[in-house]
Amino acid sequence: MSSQDTSKPYLRIPPWLKVKIPCNKTYSATHDLVQDLNLHTVCQSAKCPNMFECFSEHTATFLIMGDTCTRTCAFCNIESGTLASLDPTEPNRVAEASKRLALKHVVVTSVTRDDLEDGGAAHFAATIRAIRTQQPDSTIEVLIPDFKGDEDALNEVIAASPDIINHNVETPPVHYAEIRPQADYQQSLELLKRVNQAGCVAKSGLMVGLGETDDEVRGVIDDLAAINCDIVTIGQYMRPSMKHPAVERYVHPDVFEEYAQYGKSKGIPHVFSAPLVRSSYNAALFAETCKKRNPSQ
Structure with missing residues (x-):
């Protein structure tokens, strides 16, 4: 799959993917807070189409x-x-942002840091603990890399509760060599199983939308399902720039609903x-799932 392939017809963005961009004080306040605390969000870095909606609702996914x-x-x-050196003050700044935004559900993700011995697991754990200290009533979700299959690193994140x-497995395994070349599908499944x-x-x-078939999605x-995953999200791939792979298909909302029912x-x-x-859009909707699995929360 190549972003330079001109043999395929251009796919027009369908109406169900056209996003209205709000402009309000809440969006600006969230944007300014993230800047004020010198934080990154995956919303901005990944050019998420839901950024304006989420920022307008005082939510953001922190990128550490x-x-x-x-x-x-x-x-x-x-x-x-x-690559930047890890900033030991970052966990507390994320916690401070969570507190100032009054988040009931805090989502934290990261870039993949294969250069670090533990893949950044200790930094994740420190961030979780800092949020717990400043926002004891909030639920916390972390979106983690695979830590190259390091079980000790995963256990450090798990221990932070x-x-x-x-x-995310991101795409069917047959497409990994092209789409996710440094990852391993079975390794990702094993991580989720251990969780x-x-x-x-x-x-x-x-x-x-990256060339997979409906059978591959199923x-x-x-x-x-076989590893007892509790929550699965499925969304449309959107090309961030002309350097990225072209969209192979726009999946109709009815097909997405079929995936959900399946x-x-x-x-x-x-x-x-x-x-x-x-992955983290409307993540707070699943806070009740946390409470059911963790009655002490």
Whole structure:
């Protein structure tokens, strides 16, 4: 799949993917707060189509450990390049932003940092603990990298007791070499399996529109059901720039609903499937799932 392939017809963006951009004081306040605390958000770095809606509702997904990644996933808009040293004050700044935004559900993700011995697991754990200190009543969701299969690194994150641990499989395994070349599908499934076995809420997600078939999507859903994944998100891939792979198809909302029904029929408790769904979009809707799995929260 190549972004330079001109043999394919240009696909016009369908009406269900056209997003109205609000302009209000709440959006500006959230944007300014993130800047004031010198934080990154995946909303901005990944050019998420839901950023304006989320910022307008006082929500954001914090991106820790810098805004430069060690991997080169084809779909992603986060750049690779010179890596920053970890900032030990960042966990407290994320917690402060969560408090000032009065977040009931805090979502934290990161770039992938294969250069670090633990992949950044200790930094994730420190961020979780800082949020717990400043926002004890909030639920916390972390979207983590695969830590190159390091079980000790995963256990460090689990020990910090986030309410939801999310790790995205992103696309069916047959497309990994082209779309997610430095990752391993089975390794990602194993990580999610370990999350579930540790008693945490396991969450994963994938995109469609990168050349996969509906049967391949159902195959991923089967695999996630087999490891008892609690929450699955499915959304439309949107090309961040002309450097990225072209969209192979725009999936109709009715097909997204079919994915959701299929997942539920396989026993996955929550399948959030729609064109504009992203991994952390409307994540607070799943806070009740956390409480059911963790009655002490």
